[in-house]
Amino acid sequence: MHSFGYRANALLAFSVTALAFICAIASLSDNFSNQNPSAEIQILNINRFKKQSYENDEVSLTLDITADLESLFTWNTKQVFAFVAAEYETPKNSLNQVSLWDAIIPDKEHAKFRIQTSNKYRFIDQGHNLRGKEFNLTLHWHVMPKTGKMFADKIVMPGYSLPDAYK
Amino acid sequence: MGLVGETVDSIKSIQIRQLLTQAIRLGMIVTSALIIWKALICVTGSDSLVVVVLSESMEPGFQRGDILFLHMSKDPIRAGEIVVFNIDGRDIPIVHRVIMVHERENTGEVDVLTKGDNNPEDDRLLYAKGQLWLNRHHIMGRAVGFLPYVGWVTIIMTEKPIIKYILIGTLGLLVISSKD
Secondary structure (H helix, E strand, O other), rough: OOOOOHHHHHHHHHHHHHHHHHHHHHHHHHHHHHOOOEEEEEEEEEEEEOOOOOOOOOEEEEEEEEEEHHOOOOOEEEEEEEEEEEEEEEEEEEEEEEEEEEEEEHHHHHHHHEEEEOOOOOOEEEOOOOOEEEEEEEEEEEEEOOOOOOOOEEEEEEEEEEOOOOO | HHHHHHHHHHHHHHHHHHHEEEEEEEEHHHHHHHHHHHHHHHHOOOOOOOEEEOOOOOOOOOOOEEEEEOOOOOOOOOOOOEEEEEOOOOOOOOEEEEEEEEEEOOOOOOEEEEEOOOOOOOOHHOOOOOOEEEEEHHEEEEEEEEEOOOOOHHHHHHHHHHHHHHHHHHHHHHHOOOOO
């Protein structure tokens, strides 16, 4: 009952249980943090709007993104993954989401930013439905914790639209 | 001779009983673990419940050796979700983020494109030949939770199987030799 084996076993079992408990509590504490991130996106320019050789529309644009995601960071946050996606509807597809730009925000100091960038990923439609298309730009964020539950949310900014003709 | 025979018999019978008890105890432990495992699979709707991160394609968020808890609900797949999927013909699941979604109007079927956070390009290179999109049936689950470092045990056991045999052998010996 007091052999080394028993003591080692009891110690191991206790420490694993305690660790699991601490991880769970750390994750739960994220639920109590108050979060109010904000963002604003402007389209500075539509650079290119054309039909690709195999019939899909492609747009290239320059965006001006301002965001303040500082309130998302808690002591249990490892990083925040933020991305901007264009969302729109077409006759064939009830929902299209195309990610245009993303960034990994490693800490609170980098969480308030303003950048101007052309889209990192190609904005290609399934088809040629984009002329004159109205779309929403959404800023999504995905909080990755040091341990525990990940959670994500977004801000939807409606009211953007593409020109009626290719250029 | 009769006395020796009797003693031998009694020793044998004690040992058989103890052996059987030990075997049943071991069986109970294994089957209750299996029950818990299967029940969790049922609850989360995902075939594998937990995945170990094997590559660096999602760094710095997920490092090699972290484990991810999966959940598969009927909710539609949306951009930004971290999904685990299998490519036809390969058996290692891949954990990447969805960057493009095209959902059909009538059927609700969905075309999905994924990319690892740390990869420069999207995953079209990884998909099967000629495959441009993932569909719902490729996706095994969404990552909803995360624990760091715990998966190293699995990685070590896969890459150096000797350790796996040593571990199972030791555990087996411990169970059999504990006589309470």
